[in-house]
Each structure stands twice: as C-alpha cells, then as structure tokens.
Amino acid sequence: MKKKKKIDSVTVHSFNRGTDLFFNIIVGIFALSCLLPLFFVIVISLTDENALATYGYRLWPKVWSFAGYKYLATMGGELLRSLWISVLVTVVGTVINSTFTSTYAYAISRSSFKYRRFFTVFCLVTMLFSPGMVANYIVVTNMLHLKDTLWALILPMAVSPFNIIVMRTFFKRQVSESIIESARIDGASEMRIFTQIVIPLAVPGIATISLFAALGYWNDWFNALLYIQSDNLVPLQYLLMKIQSNIEMLSQNASAGTQFGGSLMAIPKEATRMAMVVIATLPIACSYPFFQKYFVRGLTIGGVKE
Amino acid sequence: MEENNVAQSPEAIAAAAKKKEGFWYNIVHNGPFLLFALPGAIWMIFFFYIPVFANVVAFKEFQFSPDGFLASLAQSKWVGFQNFKFLFTSDAAWLITKNTLLYNLGFITLNLIISVFFAVVMSELRHKRLVKVYQTSMLLPYFLSWVIIGYFVMAFLNPDKGLLNTMLHTNINWYAEPKYWPFILLFIGTWKGIGYNSILYFATVMGIDPTYYEAATVDGANKWQQIKNITIPQLVPLMTLMSILAVGNIFRADFGLFYTVPQNSGALYNVTSVLDTYIYNGLTSTGDIGMSSAASLYQSVVGCILLLITNAIVRRLDSDSALF
Numbered sequence: 001m002k003k004k005k006k007i008d009s010v011t012v013h014s015f016n017r018g019t020d021l022f023f024n025i026i027v028g029i030f031a032l033s034c035l036l037p038l039f040f041v042i043v044i045s046l047t048d049e050n051a052l053a054t055y056g057y058r059l060w061p062k063v064w065s066f067a068g069y070k071y072l073a074t075m076g077g078e079l080l081r082s083l084w085i086s087v088l089v090t091v092v093g094t095v096i097n098s099t100f101t102s103t104y105a106y107a108i109s110r111s112s113f114k115y116r117r118f119f120t121v122f123c124l125v126t127m128l129f130s131p132g133m134v135a136n137y138i139v140v141t142n143m144l145h146l147k148d149t150l151w152a153l154i155l156p157m158a159v160s161p162f163n164i165i166v167m168r169t170f171f172k173r174q175v176s177e178s179i180i181e182s183a184r185i186d187g188a189s190e191m192r193i194f195t196q197i198v199i200p201l202a203v204p205g206i207a208t209i210s211l212f213a214a215l216g217y218w219n220d221w222f223n224a225l226l227y228i229q230s231d232n233l234v235p236l237q238y239l240l241m242k243i244q245s246n247i248e249m250l251s252q253n254a255s256a257g258t259q260f261g262g263s264l265m266a267i268p269k270e271a272t273r274m275a276m277v278v279i280a281t282l283p284i285a286c287s288y289p290f291f292q293k294y295f296v297r298g299l300t301i302g303g304v305k306e
Numbered sequence: 307m308e309e310n311n312v313a314q315s316p317e318a319i320a321a322a323a324k325k326k327e328g329f330w331y332n333i334v335h336n337g338p339f340l341l342f343a344l345p346g347a348i349w350m351i352f353f354f355y356i357p358v359f360a361n362v363v364a365f366k367e368f369q370f371s372p373d374g375f376l377a378s379l380a381q382s383k384w385v386g387f388q389n390f391k392f393l394f395t396s397d398a399a400w401l402i403t404k405n406t407l408l409y410n411l412g413f414i415t416l417n418l419i420i421s422v423f424f425a426v427v428m429s430e431l432r433h434k435r436l437v438k439v440y441q442t443s444m445l446l447p448y449f450l451s452w453v454i455i456g457y458f459v460m461a462f463l464n465p466d467k468g469l470l471n472t473m474l475h476t477n478i479n480w481y482a483e484p485k486y487w488p489f490i491l492l493f494i495g496t497w498k499g500i501g502y503n504s505i506l507y508f509a510t511v512m513g514i515d516p517t518y519y520e521a522a523t524v525d526g527a528n529k530w531q532q533i534k535n536i537t538i539p540q541l542v543p544l545m546t547l548m549s550i551l552a553v554g555n556i557f558r559a560d561f562g563l564f565y566t567v568p569q570n571s572g573a574l575y576n577v578t579s580v581l582d583t584y585i586y587n588g589l590t591s592t593g594d595i596g597m598s599s600a601a602s603l604y605q606s607v608v609g610c611i612l613l614l615i616t617n618a619i620v621r622r623l624d625s626d627s628a629l630f
Contacts, residue, residue: 135599144352191338215449240453244453
C-alpha cells in the first residue's frame with residue numbers, strides 16, 4: 001500500500017526524461033553556484049602566496065600550500081581572541097535569547113494569564129515600527145553606556161519579538177490547557193510546570209528559535225561595527241571585515257611575522273585572510289545540513305496567528 | 307518585589323482572596339507569568355519603546371553629553387524641522403529613496419519569479435533524493451553572513467587577482483565602476499535568498515492534493531497544462547502574501563548587502579547608497595547626526611505606514627495571514 005502511494009506521487013509529480021534532464025541541469029547549475037564560492041575560497045586559502053601574486057585567484061592552483069593556515073597558527077592571539085569572542089557571544093546570546101523569548105511567549109500563550117492581551121500587544125507594537133539605527137545607537141551608547149562592552153554584542157539581539165509570536169502559537173498548539181491544569185491540581189508550581197512539562201513538549205520549537213538565534217549571533221558584525229572599538233572585543237566576522245578593507249592589519253598586529261619565514265615580506269596575507277574566511281564559514285557549512293529541517297520548520301512552525 | 311510575591315504567594319493569595327480581583331491580588335495571582343514576561347518586557351522597553359521616543363533627536367541639534375541621554379537631550383537645542391529641510395533639499399534624499407525603492411522592487415520581482423520557478427521545477431524532478439541535495443546546496447548562502455559573501459564576491463571581482471578579470475582577460479576595476487553594480491547587487495541579493503524562498507514555495511506545491519493531478523492526467527492534460535492550471539493557481543495566495551509583505555518592507559534596505567559587498571566604496575555611492583547606508587555613514591563618518599536621524603525617522607515613519615497599508619490589504623484578502 002505504502003509502496004503504491006510512493007509510485008503514485010512520482011508519477012503525479014514528474015517530468016518526462018528529456019525535460020527532466022534539461023531542468024536537472026538548470027537547477028544543478030544554480031545549486032553548484034551556491035557551493036562554488038566556498039570551494040573557491042578554500043582553494044585560495046590553500047594556494048601558495050607567490051602563485052597568488054603571479055596568477056591571481058585560480059579555481060585550481062598551480063602551487064598548493066598550507067602557509068596560510070600555518071601563519072594563522074603562529075598568529076594565534078588575535079585570531080583566537082576573536083574566535084573566543086564569537087563563541088562566547090553566540091553561546092551566551094543564544095541561551096539568553098531562547099530563554100527570554102520562550103518565557104515571554106509562554107506567558108502570553110496561557111489563557112489563565114490575566115494580562116496576556118496587554119503583553120501581546122506590547123510585543124506586537126514592536127514589530128509595527130522600527131525605532132531606527134540612530135535612536136538605537138543613541139540609547140545603547142548614551143543611555144545604557146554599552147559601547148565597547150560584550151553586552152553591546154549580546155543585548156541588541158537578546159529578544160526577538162517575531163519569534164515570540166511564533167512561539168506563542170506553537171505553545172498554544174503543542175501544550176494543551178488540560179495538561180497544565182492537571183499538573184496544577186497535582187500541586188506543581190508554575191515554574192515547575194514550565195521546566196518539566198512545557199519545555200519537553202516544546203523542544204522542536206525551542207530548537208528552531210535557538211538555531212536561528214545562534215546563527216544570528218555567529219554571523220553578526222553589525223553591532224560590532226556600531227559599538228566596538230576596542231581590539232580586545234572584536235568578533236570574528238568583524239575582524240574579517242576589518243581585514244578586508246585593510247589587509248595590512250594582518251602584518252601590523254603580528255609580531256609573529258618576523259618568526260615566520262624570516263621576514264615580514266613572507267607573510268602569506270592573501271591565503272591567511274581566506275583561511276580566516278574558511279574558519280568562519282566551516283562551522284555553519286558543516287552543521288546546517290543536519291539542522292536544516294529545524295530551519296525549514298521555522299517557516300511553518302506556527303502560522304503567525306492562532 | 308515580584309520575587310517576594312512569588313515566595314509568599316500561598317499566604318498572600320489566601321489573604322487577598324477575600325477582597326478578590328483587587329490590583330494587588332491580580333499581580334500576586336499572576337506573579338509567575340509576570341516574571342516570565344518581565345525580561346522580555348524590559349528588553350522591549352530599552353530596545354524599542356525608549357528608542358522610539360529617542361527619535362525626537364531628529365528635531366534637535368543633537369550633541370552627545372557624557373552625563374547620559376537625558377542630559378544630552380536637555381543640552382541639545384530644538385531646531386524644529388530644520389534637519390528634515392536639509393535632508394530633503396539635498397540631492398541625497400531623492401537618490402537614496404529611489405535606490406532603496408528600485409532595488410527592493412527588483413528583489414521582490416526576481417525573488418518571486420525565480421523562487422516559484424525553482425520550486426515548481428524541483429517538485430517535478432524525478433529523483434527526489436537529488437532534489438534534497440539541490441535544496442541543501444541552495445540554502446548555503448542564506449546561512450552565511452554578508453561579510454563572508456563580500457569575500458566571495460571579492461574572489462571574483464578583485465581587480466588584480468579576481469577570477470572574472472583573469473577569465474575575461476580584462477582589467478576592469480570593478481569596485482570603481484558604478485555601471486555594473488545594479489546588476490551585481492540584484493544578482494547577489496537574489497542569489498542569497500533563493501534557497502530559502504524556493505523551499506517555502508516547494509513545501510506548498512508538495513501540499514497540493516495529488517488527486518487534482520490524477521484527474522488532470524485522466525483528462526489528458528500534459529505537464530505544462532497541469533503546472534499552468536493547477537500548480538500556479540494553488541501558489542497564487544502565497545505569492546500574493548509574500549509580495550505584499552515585501553512591499554511593506556520596501557523602505558528597508560539590507561544594510562549588509564549594500565555596505566559590505568561593494569566594500570563601502572566611495573566611487574560607487576551613486577548606485578549603492580540606500581537609506582540604511584546613508585544613515586550609517588551620516589551617523590559615523592560625517593558625524594552629521596541631525597540629518598542622519600531625520601533620514602532614520604523618515605524611513606521608520608514611511609515604513610510603518612506602508613506596513614499598515616499592506617497589512618490592511620492582506621487582512622482583506624486572507625485574514626489568517628495578516629500580521630495583526
């Protein structure tokens with residue numbers, strides 16, 4: 001029976017062989033175009049610096065070399081610091097974001113919460129209007145005095161109103177009032193109900209918003225661009241941005257240059273820079289295929305309204 | 307204070323039960339939920355409600371005071387609509403508005419056509435496993451930051467070493483030639499989001515009742531007729547919704563695309579300046595915070611009006627899809 005259904009769906013949705021081949025080629029080319037740049041950057045990072053200077057970036061280098069990665073290893077300090085900042089901000093930010101987003105969403109999803117309407121509107125209003133870059137900048141720097149602190153990288157993205165609305169719908173669907181009522185009759189406190197009953201039921205939803213939050217924090221450079229001037233707090237993405245506009249930064253900060261190959265000239269700047277791009281990209285490129293279903297589910301997790 | 311209430315809630319509730327429904331009774335009774343909502347609410351106050359009121363700086367000659375925001379506000383003098391007057395009499399206002407609108411219109415159109423095309427085509431391909439591979443590949447750019455995408459673009463467009471100049475045997479200084487950039491930006495911006503959007507449409511196509519297709523096949527309809535008369539009409543509601551929502555955001559440009567991909571190159575400002583990059587550049591480099599805040603408020607207000615209009619339209623068409 002099951003087999004028959006499968007065959008049916010193939011015949012219902014399928015081109016004949018010629019058309020199939022044609023469209024496979026078109027879609028295939030586009031899919032390749034999405035992978036090619038990453039492949040290209042990996043290849044550049046593995047190309048010998050002299051070959052880069054002579055032949056430019058090539059899809060297949062004349063001379064392979066690990067010099068870029070070796071130099072990164074000697075450079076150590078700055079890169080590791082940026083990596084550490086990125087990891088720290090991502091972990092702390094994701095925990096804060098998913099916690100606050102879920103608790104708020106849970107509160108406004110419960111019909112027994114008297115002020116749920118107020119807090120729902122309070123949240124919806126934030127999606128209606130955007131305070132704008134300048135106003136946010138002034139409040140963060142002049143009122144909260146967060147400039148050049150880690151919090152400037154974490155707090156601006158600590159809650160996502162849109163995810164609150166999505167999670168509210170999710171909680172309403174997944175966690176029925178009767179389960180909570182029975183737990184309440186058994187004497188469980190609201191906190192206990194939330195941690196021991198609601199969260200286990202809502203794992204798929206929480207996983208989705210956490211992944212989006214983690215992705216947002218890892219990829220964020222905008223808050224660093226606005227708020228970070230100290231060299232000690234530069235996250236990886238922002239470091240890459242600074243190096244793109246000024247490749248000389250690589251040699252300025254690195255006393256290691258003299259140890260490497262004897263002279264400053266020998267720093268494989270191009271390859272090193274691309275090696276850093278690879279390091280910033282690989283965690284995502286390697287993990288997203290496994291989390292893909294959660295991301296895609298985010299699209300359908302809750303029609304925004306109940 | 308709230309924590310106190312939770313700790314003593316049983317007695318407090320018992321005490322309050324007599325005079326029921328009083329304000330404090332409600333606070334105590336809803337204590338746990340209020341606590342749950344508190345962090346989010348505080349965040350909204352500091353990162354939304356206060357900044358909304360901070361927009362008054364657009365009507366001031368704003369000066370930063372080290373004593374905090376209120377001191378800064380008090381010390382800056384009112385200038386009425388002067389900032390707006392400067393903004394709208396400059397050439398920049400028209401340019402950035404035009405660029406923002408045109409690019410976003412381009413993105414909306416291209417995104418719609420290409421995503422639907424890929425979704426329909428992928429739903430009809432014979433090897434379903436291959437479709438999974440395609441979709442996973444197409445999602446990669448969506449998950450990468452604009453900084454990384456900026457490096458990808460640079461690998462192709464770098465004037466000395468880039469692949470494009472090598473392959474075409476040209477010597478074009480890409481980052482100083484405005485005429486290519488509308489196409490580059492449209493291409494990159496669309497390319498990054500196609501994977502995600504096409505999966506959205508793909509999911510809808512897969513949800514169409516297969517009996518429609520069976521009936522059509524029995525009636526002798528070929529593939530194209532099926533796509534034209536079944537698939538596309540079933541996608542129209544989603545297409546409308548997505549386009550209308552995008553129109554609601556048409557005043558917001560993707561800062562990352564317009565700032566990092568052209569590497570903020572001054573030679574390209576004519577074609578890469580959009581509201582967001584203009585506001586940012588005014589805020590940081592030129593230090594003209596007045597004009598910048600005026601542009602920012604202009605963007606927010608027009609954006610909000612557009613959002614309200616489009617939401618009203620969506621609500622009329624399909625009330626379940628409306629934002630509010």
